[in-house]
Amino acid sequence: MTIAARSILFVPGDRAERFEKARSSGADMVVIDLEDAVLPDRKAAARNTVHDALAGLTEPRFVVRVNSLDTAWHADDVRAFAGLPGVAGLMLPKAERASDFVAMHEAAAGKPLHALVETVSAILNLADLVTAPGLARLSFGTVDFQADAGIDGDGAEIDYVRTQIVLHSRNAGLAAPVDGVSTDLTDDAALARDTDHARRFGFAGKLCVHPRQVGIVNAAFLPSDADIDWATRVIAAIDGAFGAVAVDGKLIDKPVVDRARRLLETHAAFQVG
Structure with missing residues (x-):
């Protein structure tokens, strides 16, 4: 049995001083983010920063979230990181179909690929998306999905979608999926409830945006x-x-x-x- 990461912690790609701090947080997986966390005019500089930080690593330590397929930065991101030994995998935001991963899979030479499911089109295309070459796991980008779908709320309002992600992942033999972020960084009790809710729906991990969330998420996914x-x-x-x-x-x-x-x-x- 492959044990999937419980806590997936994002760290901005233009903050190299935080990379190793994120690893010391106890997170099961650290994702260096070149997409949402980096302003457009800093994308190229952030790519160089991350490359410099990871180029000397001899073992896989970080997953890199590249920019989405429809941006001018995507291809350069993939070329920069697909072959580095320090990169444990690549994460594609706004993933919607299996064909989105063909070029990434060829470039990554066996590195696991992760899909962020963040749009209505992605949900309607799940049966196709989960067949993507090299795909290891789906993560649910709940905030972006709500905006795209016009849904107000990340609880019962999108539980049907959660179920679809879990079932399609299971049917395709992927690792149990990852639920979206809890944006309130001050309410530990709410984070614990959110994580337990995701666990009961069949998720095995949760996206984290701050190190203080890691311990609560890790504990919630452990057997009692x-x-x-x-x-x-x-x-x-x-x-x-x-x-x-x-x-x-x-x-x-x-x-x-x-x-x-x-x-x-x-x-x-x-x-x-």
Whole structure:
């Protein structure tokens, strides 16, 4: 089982002094952002800044969010970073169809590609989008999607869309998707609720825009103590068992065992306890 990153932290591409600080935040993945976080007149300079910072790395440490396909900066972004050993993957904003990734996939030579789903067209094209070459995971750009769709609210108002992203990801064999940002940086309780909401809908990660969000997001995607106790008892009950087995008065079948194993593998992967 591949354990997907829980916290995906963005850091502006023109702030090189923050790159390693972002890595020390505890985020499972750090995305250096050349798109929304960088003003148009600073795009080229930011690209050079990021390239200089990553060129000396010998192992993959950062994902780079390049500019969208319809911009003058996209092709140069991909050329600058696709071959660097320090780049762990590329993220494409405003991704809408599988064909958007063909050139990136060829340039990236096996690096994982990430799609930010941010438009109505992307949602309507999900069946095609998830077949993109090299695609590893979808992230839901909730803020941009709401603006494009004319929807006011990121809770129940877009839960149908969340379900579509989860189902299409699962059907295509992609990692469980990443939910969008919580923009209020002062309300930790709301962030925890938002993250738990995403988890219950089948997401396995959340986009973060500040290091202080990382710990809350990471914790929310971990199995609870009660989950681990239950999973441990399930696995113990089936060890060497023949015939029907029950835990807590409920029969155990393969889907239940699979869920128990996933919980224990996630717990172990993040070295909890």
